[in-house]
Amino acid sequence: MSRLFRTVLLPAGLALLLTGAMLQPAAAAGARWSTHHEIPWLIVRGQPLTLSYAIDGTHKDPIRGVLYVRNSGQRDFKQLPLVARNGSMIARVPGSLATGARLSYYAVLRDPTGRSVTVPATGDRSPEQVWVVDRPLRVSLGTHRFGHLRAPAxxxxxxxxxxxGFVGCMEDAAKRTLCADGSQPPQGGGCGCGEPSYxxxxxxxxxxxxxxxxxxxxxxxxxxxxxxxxxxxxxxxxxxxxxxxxxxxxxxxxxxxxxxxxxxxxxxxxxxxxxxxxxxxxxxxxxxxxxxxxxxxxxxxxxxxxxxxxxxxxxxxxxxxxxxxxxxxxxxxxxxxxxxxxxxxxxxxxxxxxxxxxxxxxxxxxxxxxxxxxxxxxxxxxxxxxxxxxxxxxxxxxxxxxxxxxxxxxxxxxxxxxxxxxxxxxxxxxxxxxxxxxxxxxxxxxxxxxxxxxxxxxxxxxxxxxxxxx
The missing domain is CATH 2.120.10 (Neuraminidase)
Structure with a gap:
């Protein structure tokens, strides 16, 4: 049987993996700022990784932060500094950490008032986990050739x-030549000319x-x-x-x-x-x-x-x-x-x-x-x-x-x-x-x-x- 279609009856592993991603209040109590972070779900083994936390809202500069990261072969988290750059907090993860089956991490950010944000909120109890791809299968598309469309079978x-049914103008709204239902648009509109067409x-x-x-x-x-x-x-x-x-x-x-x-x-x-x-x-x-x-x-x-x-x-x-x-x-x-x-x-x-x-x-x-x-x-x-x-x-x-x-x-x-x-x-x-x-x-x-x-x-x-x- 193909590995792709082998039925696995134990969903607990995936459920545990997602727990951290499903519990993510990213705003500090009483603070008027929050963070936004895109999770890089698939990373390549041995390649350096940049993690970014955008800062939203008002805050007193400077915000400081630490990224805690470990791979599946490590027990303890390694601390990496988060550095402010263009409204975001940036951490560089060395390629030597991108190994094992998964990379786990969480971030702690603090403003000068002492308020902090932990992302995800569960911290080291349930950090973010991303997969480490050993040898990603390469698909190089080159430069796309526009205009070479496939004819339907x-x-x-x-x-x-x-x-x-259609609503709106068949031509550009400025031409106002014909409504989608075939009628002529009145001077004041009325068939959707100048409005959304669908x-x-x-x-x-x-x-x-x-x-x-x-x-x-x-x-x-x-x-x-x-x-x-x-x-x-x-x-x-x-x-x-x-x-x-x-x-x-x-x-x-x-x-x-x-x-x-x-x-x-x-x-x-x-x-x-x-x-x-x-x-x-x-x-x-x-x-x-x-x-x-x-x-x-x-x-x-x-x-x-x-x-x-x-x-x-x-x-x-x-x-x-x-x-x-x-x-x-x-x-x-x-x-x-x-x-x-x-x-x-x-x-x-x-x-x-x-x-x-x-x-x-x-x-x-x-x-x-x-x-x-x-x-x-x-x-x-x-x-x-x-x-x-x-x-x-x-x-x-x-x-x-x-x-x-x-x-x-x-x-x-x-x-x-x-x-x-x-x-x-x-x-x-x-x-x-x-x-x-x-x-x-x-x-x-x-x-x-x-x-x-x-x-x-x-x-x-x-x-x-x-x-x-x-």
Missing amino acids: AIVARAGPKNA GPSSFEVARDGSMWLLDEVNHRLLVWRSGRPGTLDRSVPLPQNLSVTDFALGPAGTIYLYATDHVGPGHSNLYALTSTGRLRWKRPAHGNPPLRIGPDGALYTPSGFPPSDQVRSAWTPLTTPAGRPLSIAEQRRRTSPFQPLAGGLRLVTTQPSSHEVRFGLVNPAGELVRGWRVTSRTELYPMTATAALVGGDLVVAADMSRPNQWEHVVLRLAPTGGTRLQVALDAHALWGTLDLPATPLRIGPDGRLYQLRTNPATGVSIARYSLGPA
Whole structure:
């Protein structure tokens, strides 16, 4: 059996590893300052490391600090000075300490009044722990060649511009030539000209191969059967009083919605509907879109309860695998900085610079199974909530960027380094001006890649791309 899919039934190791990251009040009692620290989850054996703690708020200079650090082969912490530089406290960790399986550390900062901050608050009882990668698998992308986009293998769903809703102007707001619904904008506006423009922005690939599209403007979900891209099979009406941001398909035909109610205080809620749109339950939403179904069938958001201000994204389960909503306390307790993947694995992502991203697979015992170091001469930034395992290989997505231009790139990482496959896609395929949280890329249950493409002039389509053997 592949090591990637060997089931490990002891989650205690990973739970202990995350404890420090989940308890991080980083402000001193009575102080008007706090710290912000990005955890470098994956470091390279033998390489020096710089740790930075940004100082936020008002304080009396100078703040002093000490970093306490040790590796898994040491019993006692070594003290390193934190030096003030450009509004942050910086510590240089020598490469000789970057050894063993993990590096543990915590920081103590004090201002002249005697007030102090310990990060994490648990200090030496539960310090930060990052993985030491012995030999990271190298993936060198070189300079990205913009404009060399992959053609889709098939269009698996499509609808004309009259069959999906769009809001806003089709042309630049200054031209004011045509509204998204085809009408002429009045002199004073009225169709959204000069205001945010948007259309369908979220879709799902069901296990039976059917395609589901969120048509926000018309308050409905559109469904296409597998193998019938040009024929709309049915639509599922959604409550007219809801502004739906994202949706996901759960067990037993359940449809999950993240939505804001227009009636009342306008709070956001998580809704569970039947396959025909009838309400099953409603709970207050404390996370944010996007919504994703995890490998165990539970509903997650990668923008839930952050374990601390040090973590950019936190994977919070919102339901059980059977579809029961979790209490807020349960959501907090089960939150992890790392994306859940098949086989009990978790995906660790960290970005040392705008030209490097590191990915790691960790098993439930907290052991690093494999780590990659992806570098590019072109700036790249990992896309949240798109990664998956396909045929035992890790597939990730990133945005490649240069001034006034960017594209998506999807990488199937090889287990020995390099890539098995690279797919470049148009990052402007989704029409509109809103910064929407639901990324229009999905890796389906069949191990293939799907992209949503929308335009009020041509309508909507879902394109499919091959990622190789699943």
